[in-house]
Amino acid sequence: MLELLRKGLTESGFSVVTAADGDSGLALVLDREFDAIVLDVGLPGQSGYSIAAHLHQRPQRPAIVMLTALNQEDNIVCGLDAGADDYLTKPFSFPELVARIGSSVRRARLAASDHLAFGPFRLDSANRRLFCDGAEVHISRLEFLLLRALAVRRGEVVTRRQLTQAVWGTTSVSSGALDTLVNAVREKLNAGAPNLIATVRGSGYAMAESPGRERYREP
Numbered sequence: 001m002l003e004l005l006r007k008g009l010t011e012s013g014f015s016v017v018t019a020a021d022g023d024s025g026l027a028l029v030l031d032r033e034f035d036a037i038v039l040d041v042g043l044p045g046q047s048g049y050s051i052a053a054h055l056h057q058r059p060q061r062p063a064i065v066m067l068t069a070l071n072q073e074d075n076i077v078c079g080l081d082a083g084a085d086d087y088l089t090k091p092f093s094f095p096e097l098v099a100r101i102g103s104s105v106r107r108a109r110l111a112a113s114d115h116l117a118f119g120p121f122r123l124d125s126a127n128r129r130l131f132c133d134g135a136e137v138h139i140s141r142l143e144f145l146l147l148r149a150l151a152v153r154r155g156e157v158v159t160r161r162q163l164t165q166a167v168w169g170t171t172s173v174s175s176g177a178l179d180t181l182v183n184a185v186r187e188k189l190n191a192g193a194p195n196l197i198a199t200v201r202g203s204g205y206a207m208a209e210s211p212g213r214e215r216y217r218e219p
Contacts (some may be wrong), residue, residue: 012213022046034062041068049082063104107152116151119193132192155209157200163195
């Protein structure tokens, strides 16, 4: 699997470095800079979960796409909670892996940006401030965290679990608390861009890529 991925990603235009176990892989990441890591859960030595959790503590880290043969929901949740940006179960299609890597890298770069723009709004991540056409819109800390979580994945559905993790740092938050927070944010966005945040029934919420465009990619 390692050699097949190395060959396929290289042929797709990526510059690839590989490691066959968790300890050497973590050493590579700590020693060099990467845009993305394709991380298998079942590695010899440290597991993929352990490596993802270790990297999640760093202020700057590569995007992480996790691979596993385990497709139960609890395993996927463990991977995402550990810090993975995306998750694929085996067997998977190679074009989908390439697409997931690209999407995860774009989101990671947006998240690292000091400013996120959506419609007439600009979110100043460094100072946790929101502006609409240059005028400041006052938001709370929780409102800022929710907006950032949606903005870095605009055009995509962000699940309720992912949002509660991003805002409160845990998934043990009532459904009503998230809905109340989303409604508060919507009220502050309505003057500049109504309907910018959509409810995706059975999944979560999504921010339109641009006002008036309401097609979203599933997580």
